[in-house]
Amino acid sequence: MPYTHPPVTLFLPLLMGAALTLGASFGAQADATLDKIAERHRVVVGVLLSGGPFGSIDPSDQTPKGLNVDMAEDIGRQLGAQVELVPVLPANRVQFLQQGKVDLLIANMEWTAERGQQLGFVPTPFYRVGGTAAVLKDSKITRWEDLKGQPVCTSQGSSYVKPLTEFGAQLKAFKSSSESLLALRGNNCVAAVHDATLINPLVADSAEWKDYRAITPELNPAPSVIWTRPGEADTQARLDTIVKGWHRSGWLIEGEKRHHITPASPALVELHDKFQATGA
Template structure:
């Protein structure tokens, strides 16, 4: 009897060594299906990618992607607003199952969460100008006063490489006010944020005429150690690229097709 107990204990210890702590943890994909709810972290202040409707509902390109995933799983979707400072922590702490929140895919982040491939979007930097300012190339910024945000990594490139005269502000609202007042001829910022601004009638007299530079892919993320869930999201992302679903969402929310979305569709449809 004692020998049998010792043998069973040995088998249990051996299994723990082989399978590690994950042996006792349920699979998240199955947990989501069992609970009937997919909990997704999204932005609430970044139109058209993630923002709130007048009724307080989460809308935008990324909430629509989350709804598509929930539909594939046959579950409901629940949104949790996140910001850059807490989005990864919310995922690691289990407050959300999935993160779709304008997050750049970087080697540092890939060490702490499982970033899904293929990437679903990308952002870089660009300029917003009055339509009366005719820009045909980045070189045309030479000597031009350009509103910028202090500390943005692309300020140096635009100032040194293209000769723009940067007027740096601490906040976006200040920079946009200066642009409207004519204190600068252009506003240098993230291209996706500019695209969102241009959907607002307030900015109908402005445009983003230049090609985006410095594009970095965006990645959805799940917790490390969830291969089944990661594979499911990865397959969905590939389907989105193949079918042109991302392009259709750009059209739905009134922004031009990004070069990245077009390239990804061309790549995967073949």
């Protein structure tokens, strides 16, 4: 089923194996990104800033904020490099990485087998998230199967496109989640499907979304990983050490609370316990 919730630790051997297999195919390129970061003392990170607790623009001072931003800044600190944030969208984030416009992606892009064959990634996930749909409170839509034949808004390049298509939804894909949500409010679709970490806070706390609700269970819950170009084995290994340290110290759990990400992710507790116990 596309909405089951296996423990995130079950994904770790799969992710590690996929990363090692892909890295072996591109060994000659292994040091390119890490060397470049060291030489220029700067790491360029693509981040999604279209709204929500993972990445947005603070209206008070127009600065980027969110858990993805915090992670990018801490990576820079641990690498001894300045951090340059480059805003990306679901429609262009892969191209920005492939074209060398960014060194890394921390951009609400969950791991899938297809993406794992196309790009490199850090084996240890930093989060796990699935999708949910924002619908009107008086909507008859209560489960994912109810979207069959219905116009549904989402983002271009979203990992939810495939399962929504399998449910028979008539998709309208937009460049960003903000455009998709605006289309929902304009009655251009009956539901907008995005990460639950974006939708849930909106419908729970925002006055302008008081007439909407989210449906459960989450769609296609998957590990959230940091993305690199294929073959950047040294970069992936260095970042994997950083991500494991975040879990071991509870830094990500603190960040989740600081940014009011709801509901709290069981995956963070699983990974915190795992890396505290193993010391890996």
